Amino acid sequence: MLFQTKDLKFSHPGQKEYHFQDISLDRGESLLILGKSGSGKTTLLNLIAGLLSPHSGSVVLDGTAINQLDSGKMDRFRGENIGIVFQKPHLLAPLDVKENLMMARYFSSKKGQDADELLKELELSNKSHSPVNQLSEGEAQRVSIARALINRPKLILADEPTSSLDDENAERVVKLMQDQATKIQAALIIVTHDHRVKEQISNYIEVKSV
Amino acid sequence: MNLFKLSWKYLTFRPLSTGLNVLLLALGLAIITVLLLIQDQFEKKMTQDAAGIDLVVGAKGSPLQLILSSVYHVDFPTGNIPMNEAVRLSRSRLVKQTIPMALGDNYQGYRIVGTNHDYLSLYEVGFSSGKAWEEPFEVVLGAMVAEKSGLKLGDTFTGSHGISVGSHDHDHHDFRVVGVLEPEGNVVDRLVLTSIESVWYTHDEEEPAEEETTSEPSEDQDTDAHDHEHQNEVAEHADHDHEDHDHEEEDQGHDHDHDAKFHHPVAKSGFPKTDQDRDVTTLLVQYRSPMAAVQLPRMINSNTNMQAASPSFEMSRLFELLGVGIQVLEGLAFVLIAISGLGIFIALYNSLKERRYDLAVLRAIGASKFQLLILIFLEGISLTFLGALLGILLGHSFLSILAAQNEQGIAAGLEAWTFLSAELWIVIYALTVGVLASAIPAWSAYQTSIANQLTRK
Ligand SMILES: Nc1ncnc2c1ncn2[C@@H]1O[C@H](COP(=O)(O)OP(=O)(O)OP(=O)(O)O)[C@@H](O)[C@H]1O
Ligand SMILES: [Mg+2]
Numbered sequence: 015m016l017f018q019t020k021d022l023k024f025s026h027p028g029q030k031e032y033h034f035q036d037i038s039l040d041r042g043e044s045l046l047i048l049g050k051s052g053s054g055k056t057t058l059l060n061l062i063a064g065l066l067s068p069h070s071g072s073v074v075l076d077g078t079a080i081n082q083l084d085s086g087k088m089d090r091f092r093g094e095n096i097g098i099v100f101q102k103p104h105l106l107a108p109l110d111v112k113e114n115l116m117m118a119r120y121f122s123s124k125k126g127q128d129a130d131e132l133l134k135e136l137e138l139s140n141k142s143h144s145p146v147n148q149l150s151e152g153e154a155q156r157v158s159i160a161r162a163l164i165n166r167p168k169l170i171l172a173d174e175p176t177s178s179l180d181d182e183n184a185e186r187v188v189k190l191m192q193d194q195a196t197k198i199q200a201a202l203i204i205v206t207h208d209h210r211v212k213e214q215i216s217n218y219i220e221v222k223s224v
Numbered sequence: 225m226n227l228f229k230l231s232w233k234y235l236t237f238r239p240l241s242t243g244l245n246v247l248l249l250a251l252g253l254a255i256i257t258v259l260l261l262i263q264d265q266f267e268k269k270m271t272q273d274a275a276g277i278d279l280v281v282g283a284k285g286s287p288l289q290l291i292l293s294s295v296y297h298v299d300f301p302t303g304n305i306p307m308n309e310a311v312r313l314s315r316s317r318l319v320k321q322t323i324p325m326a327l328g329d330n331y332q333g334y335r336i337v338g339t340n341h342d343y344l345s346l347y348e349v350g351f352s353s354g355k356a357w358e359e360p361f362e363v364v365l366g367a368m369v370a371e372k373s374g375l376k377l378g379d380t381f382t383g384s385h386g387i388s389v390g391s392h393d394h395d396h397h398d399f400r401v402v403g404v405l406e407p408e409g410n411v412v413d414r415l416v417l418t419s420i421e422s423v424w425y426t427h428d429e430e431e432p433a434e435e436e437t438t439s440e441p442s443e444d445q446d447t448d449a450h451d452h453e454h455q456n457e458v459a460e461h462a463d464h465d466h467e468d469h470d471h472e473e474e475d476q477g478h479d480h481d482h483d484a485k486f487h488h489p490v491a492k493s494g495f496p497k498t499d500q501d502r503d504v505t506t507l508l509v510q511y512r513s514p515m516a517a518v519q520l521p522r523m524i525n526s527n528t529n530m531q532a533a534s535p536s537f538e539m540s541r542l543f544e545l546l547g548v549g550i551q552v553l554e555g556l557a558f559v560l561i562a563i564s565g566l567g568i569f570i571a572l573y574n575s576l577k578e579r580r581y582d583l584a585v586l587r588a589i590g591a592s593k594f595q596l597l598i599l600i601f602l603e604g605i606s607l608t609f610l611g612a613l614l615g616i617l618l619g620h621s622f623l624s625i626l627a628a629q630n631e632q633g634i635a636a637g638l639e640a641w642t643f644l645s646a647e648l649w650i651v652i653y654a655l656t657v658g659v660l661a662s663a664i665p666a667w668s669a670y671q672t673s674i675a676n677q678l679t680r681k
Contacts, residue, residue, distance in 0.1 A: 105585075
């Protein structure tokens, strides 16, 4: 098993406790996390990414119990092994497309993918030196996917990556993530309530507020 | 990419705010640089130019003016003193050595100083070519005069009345260059040195020449003014009785007597030999003992028609007066620096609000809290480092402009492009401002909670 969560419990300050269902994924596998708004999907994703630490339970990625790493090591581990795609692209505005990728490369000591090659695969070759605020929504989201993939992560996390994209771009983005996950043999977890995504990925769990 | 490049990108991403802050800081630091350079070089130059001169004796007037005109050759001379009084003073047991000087003429704005060879030894000059003057009208040029005027050994030129350019030329006797000095880095560089006799004879010639031209109407009206003006000038010292006598003599014996004295060797030390009542402008005095410092000035100021002034005393008085101005400038500089520090703080703090997302994203792609802290500090520090470099550059440029504009004045020969170790402190000082200004923003970047930041829309 590449990735496993066990007995994850968490509560935001002053709110009821979430008890999340266990997840386990192998290399190249994909999973959707579905659920109503406010049910705790983003919270679960943050726990998996090590951005929040659970009250109890464990998250293990490729043998590393990431909730036991200290803050600095966790950041480094996340940079090298977990690629995150946000709902909005959140690119760094002062940098151009390629520099955004190279920034992610800087924080990792792993040998990642070739940036130009990756941009080509995502059909962004001609944008590699464009300022990021001149990109279209779909292009920007693809750049953020490229940034999540540049270090060959073992786990790819995406939080509603398609919610602001049109049908065509939404399908393309999900397909890209699946293809890349297969290529670099990473596990893929997508949080969504977008039915267009459900048509592409069948494996899912549902988060319910208990 | 690295953190340094990233911080640089963020700085250039908001060029106006960055530019303004850099400029403010640079201006403040430029003022400090100029003050440092001037203080260092000016005081050094001032003491160096006055080294070996304990006292200056000249006509009554402002003591500061006396010092400025006869030691630094910048202000107008206060007038002349009778040579016999100067000679009497030089024989005092309190005096070790005196150097007489006759001032008041210029060549293209460079002052012509009539003196003796002791003046050359006082500044321990070296000759780059030629030798010291031996006869009347032979001159030695300071290095800067030679360079700017292009005069070489054997060249001749005509001096002008007065101490500034544009005064009318003496047309009778040309000066001849017999020596050029090496650059000394002191006042001698911008002087034309010659014998006292040269200055005297130039002015002796002047009188008949002017009387001849009084037939022209315009000159006629000016005659009074001319006479008056001449009393301020050097070798005009001859009183009127004497002048008349002189003219008679010249009229009679113009051919032999007059020309002969032009080829007599001049006095190399002490006073020129003459049986006439001549004047000199000032006397540079060296004390024989410390006692002289107490007695001599008082004696001269109360018992004679002359005035004595001490270079060190007058210059420290001048610096005291300038001190107020310098303090005002320093104050201004610190206000500018403080404002720029505040500006940097505000710029970083504001940009941080917009960048909470960016910082969270950086964390999400693997940056540690500590690296974000460094990033913000780097921004503040590179901003102030730029400001420091620009400030130092501005300061030196300003000084070089000042020195270039003031070729014949007191700022001449200020070295604009020598660097002081104190300038390193300016850089350190600027960096400290940068660290202080970015401390709070950096700390708040350090504490940004990423999960909250990323999930907030
Ligand atoms: N930082 C926080 N502090 C306090 N409560 C929070 C915080 N973040 C989320 N919550 C609360 O926790 C619950 C779950 O939030 P979460 O963002 O995980 O929901 P979600 O399933 O992602 O919803 P959506 O589909 O709308 O994105 C919500 O009720 C939310 O108000
Ligand atoms: Mg959510």
